[in-house]
Amino acid sequence: MQTHIVPVGFDYDRLIAPLVRERLDVGRVILLEGAVGSEANVEYSRELAEKLETDFRNLLGADTSRVVVEDVYDYDTAFEQAFDLINEELDQREGSVWVNVSAMPRTVSFAFATAAHSIMVERQEDRDRIHTYYTVPEKYLETELAEELREARTALAAARDGEADPTVLEDRLDSIDALLAEFDERGTTIGAKEVGGSHVVELPVASFSNVKPFEELVLFTLGEHGEFDSVSELASTLARELGEEYTDAFRSKVIYNVDRLGPGGKGYVEQEPDGKSYRTRLSRIGQLWVRAHADDGAIREQGPGS
Numbered sequence: 001m002q003t004h005i006v007p008v009g010f011d012y013d014r015l016i017a018p019l020v021r022e023r024l025d026v027g028r029v030i031l032l033e034g035a036v037g038s039e040a041n042v043e044y045s046r047e048l049a050e051k052l053e054t055d056f057r058n059l060l061g062a063d064t065s066r067v068v069v070e071d072v073y074d075y076d077t078a079f080e081q082a083f084d085l086i087n088e089e090l091d092q093r094e095g096s097v098w099v100n101v102s103a104m105p106r107t108v109s110f111a112f113a114t115a116a117h118s119i120m121v122e123r124q125e126d127r128d129r130i131h132t133y134y135t136v137p138e139k140y141l142e143t144e145l146a147e148e149l150r151e152a153r154t155a156l157a158a159a160r161d162g163e164a165d166p167t168v169l170e171d172r173l174d175s176i177d178a179l180l181a182e183f184d185e186r187g188t189t190i191g192a193k194e195v196g197g198s199h200v201v202e203l204p205v206a207s208f209s210n211v212k213p214f215e216e217l218v219l220f221t222l223g224e225h226g227e228f229d230s231v232s233e234l235a236s237t238l239a240r241e242l243g244e245e246y247t248d249a250f251r252s253k254v255i256y257n258v259d260r261l262g263p264g265g266k267g268y269v270e271q272e273p274d275g276k277s278y279r280t281r282l283s284r285i286g287q288l289w290v291r292a293h294a295d296d297g298a299i300r301e302q303g304p305g306s
Contacts, residue, residue, distance in 0.1 A: 007103055008052060009103035011188060014103070016060075028063045030089075031067070032069050032104065032108065033045065033067070096128070097131070099133070100135070116131075116132050125264075142188060212257075215257050218254065222281060222282045231280055258280060269282060
């Protein structure tokens with residue numbers, strides 16, 4: 001079962017559509033509400049939260065509650081609130097906690113994302129239970145609203161100067177009514193765009209520890225060859241490429257470093273049981289690390305130091 005923590009801003013589709021389209025097992029949803037800007041903004045956000053609360057229950061059957069963020073621009077307080085809320089969910093319920101950072105002011109989104117990442121580091125045993133994600137909208141309404149304003153201004157200026165075309169004015173009114181209805185129904189963005197085969201773009205978390213030279217060699221070897229059927233196969237490949245003898249001691253060294261890079265360590269490597277062996281490959285953050293360091297030739301020249 002999944003618990004989703006969803007900061008509510010001025011969006012509707014990308015807060016709920018990904019969960020419906022991906023058919024995720026959502027058991028609980030916590031909607032975060034906060035005062036943003038003018039009274040009209042606050043009221044609009046509150047109405048969206050009410051609609052989301054109803055639809056999360058009806059469409060996903062989720063137990064839905066609403067939590068107030070008193071000051072959406074107070075990063076420190078938001079971080080503390082996020083830290084307590086995520087830990088509480090992990091302690092009291094089984095399953096995973098997903099934090100949606102698509103909406104609300106960036107202070108709240110960043111505070112909740114950073115809190116989630118910090119908890120992943122502190123609670124290594126629960127690392128796989130904590131996720132942060134973002135959903136890309138299919139369309140932003142701001143540009144269409146701005147274009148509509150320009151067209152309306154032209155029509156009003158013509159009416160002021162006695163040059164109004166009744167047909168043009170009627171078209172403008174129809175267009176404005178349609179755009180406002182879409183805005184009232186769905187907020188500032190429309191739809192949820194599929195990226196890489198999913199509507200949920202998960203944000204991977206890097207380790208807070210430096211990667212040591214031999215660990216770098218392991219990562220680059222995995223990046224170059226992809227997946228290995230076992231750690232022994234990885235160790236054999238490493239020994240051959242380094243010109244070293246493949247011994248039990250060398251194999252043990254590789255196993256030790258893979259463990260440090262794995263889910264219980266830095267999170268750059270993931271392993272899947274396959275009989276008596278473990279299929280070994282880079283995690284998503286491991287892939288990003290290799291890509292980011294691909295042009296750093298000095299790393300490969302450091303040799304097999306510890």
